Amino acid sequence: MPGVASGVGAVPVDGSGGPDPARVFDWVDRRAELRARAGLTRVTRPRSASSPLLDLAGNDYLGLTRHPEVVAAATSATREWGAGATGSRLVTGTTELHEELEAELAAFTGAEAALVFASGYAANLAALTALTGPGTVVVADAYNHASLIDGCRLSRARTVVFPHRDVAAVERELAAAGSARALVVTDSVFSVDGDAAPLAELAAVCRAHGAALLVDDAHGLGVLGGGGVGALAAAGLAGAPDVVATVTLSKSLGAQGGAVLGPRRVVRHLVETARTFIFDTGLAPACVGGALGALRLLRAEPERAARVRAVARRLADALGGAGLAVSVPEAAVVSVRAPSPEAAVAWAAACREAGVAVGCFRPPSVPDGMSRLRLTARADLTPEQVARVVEVVAATAPAPAAEGGGV
Numbered sequence: 001m002p003g004v005a006s007g008v009g010a011v012p013v014d015g016s017g018g019p020d021p022a023r024v025f026d027w028v029d030r031r032a033e034l035r036a037r038a039g040l041t042r043v044t045r046p047r048s049a050s051s052p053l054l055d056l057a058g059n060d061y062l063g064l065t066r067h068p069e070v071v072a073a074a075t076s077a078t079r080e081w082g083a084g085a086t087g088s089r090l091v092t093g094t095t096e097l098h099e100e101l102e103a104e105l106a107a108f109t110g111a112e113a114a115l116v117f118a119s120g121y122a123a124n125l126a127a128l129t130a131l132t133g134p135g136t137v138v139v140a141d142a143y144n145h146a147s148l149i150d151g152c153r154l155s156r157a158r159t160v161v162f163p164h165r166d167v168a169a170v171e172r173e174l175a176a177a178g179s180a181r182a183l184v185v186t187d188s189v190f191s192v193d194g195d196a197a198p199l200a201e202l203a204a205v206c207r208a209h210g211a212a213l214l215v216d217d218a219h220g221l222g223v224l225g226g227g228g229v230g231a232l233a234a235a236g237l238a239g240a241p242d243v244v245a246t247v248t249l250s251k252s253l254g255a256q257g258g259a260v261l262g263p264r265r266v267v268r269h270l271v272e273t274a275r276t277f278i279f280d281t282g283l284a285p286a287c288v289g290g291a292l293g294a295l296r297l298l299r300a301e302p303e304r305a306a307r308v309r310a311v312a313r314r315l316a317d318a319l320g321g322a323g324l325a326v327s328v329p330e331a332a333v334v335s336v337r338a339p340s341p342e343a344a345v346a347w348a349a350a351c352r353e354a355g356v357a358v359g360c361f362r363p364p365s366v367p368d369g370m371s372r373l374r375l376t377a378r379a380d381l382t383p384e385q386v387a388r389v390v391e392v393v394a395a396t397a398p399a400p401a402a403e404g405g406g407v
Helices: 026-037 068-081 096-109 120-130 146-155 167-177 199-209 264-273 285-300 303-321 341-353 383-395
Strands: 054-056 113-117 137-141 158-162 182-187 212-216 243-248 258-262 333-337 356-361 372-376
Touching: 054 383, 068 096, 068 285, 096 113, 096 243, 096 258, 096 285, 113 120, 113 264, 120 146, 120 212, 120 243, 120 258, 120 264, 137 146, 137 167, 146 158, 146 182, 158 167, 167 182, 167 199, 182 199, 199 212, 258 264, 303 333, 303 383, 341 356, 341 372, 356 383, 372 383
Parallel strands: 054 356, 137 158, 137 182, 182 212, 212 243
Antiparallel strands: 113 258, 243 258, 333 372, 356 372
């Protein structure tokens, strides 16, 4: 075929008759065009350090990211330990501060032990790949976070996806697994609509079949349970010998990083086998110090957890009262349905123009194909700010889609 180099796909040739290096990534442009037509273009939007926007798009649930005590703890850690961890955790990347954070995270949540990672994503990949493998059956909720999905893919285990929060379906899959080693995987609070997994019921089904339970408590730590101890403690599963949790340090604790919490022997197993622990540089001291400072502040001010839940309920009630299709928040996340991806993007942009930043979730990021705005409540929002958010979101809402309309 003229103009196409033999044996190299559809890359046009250059003047010398060989593949044209300037055309190798032409396929990327074609994919971008398809995404643009579907209303799925994504862009970064840098924010300034002193943004005037009222932020309900981030995950600073407890309002601790800029808290003076948290900032001071991060600053102090940087002065003492430097800007980076200098190596992987098994080489030079574990400081005394890392172990201090791990001990306090375990004590706070009621777990036997904790292991800190460079991100919550890395923690999920570690837990899934190290606790499964060929011959293992993973039973995963259809609405799980992308990091759990990727962990399932990397695990080489047989993965079965069950309908969202369907305990009966989990029972059937575990019964079908027979004697195979099995792991049930779920978020505690799902990041799209803020609904909660039936953890006590899932744990009971797991125990009936000798399966383990892995719970991503990214949206539960600092929000659920007495004083924000997390979803596992709220469900009576803190310290359970057959349950493992993962958390992020970038939401309620306002820093960055992640951790796996669970039985001491499981944590020891991850230290020796989890690739995202062994081969990744350790979490930077500033993030460790900031997370530790936030955790200590939460222990001193446990009412922050109840406050963020109350703010979420006020937002949902008021938005629902304005005639919008709103999720029922079981933690800090509130979502509002949009009639189409394009409408969701335009709606979020209109909110931003009016001074309120909200999240915008569209396919393929949402498993049900329904676009929505996502608002994350914060413990430090005032009643006046909540009223302002409701006013802006309601005033900028798009017209409802026609029957059988968009997603």
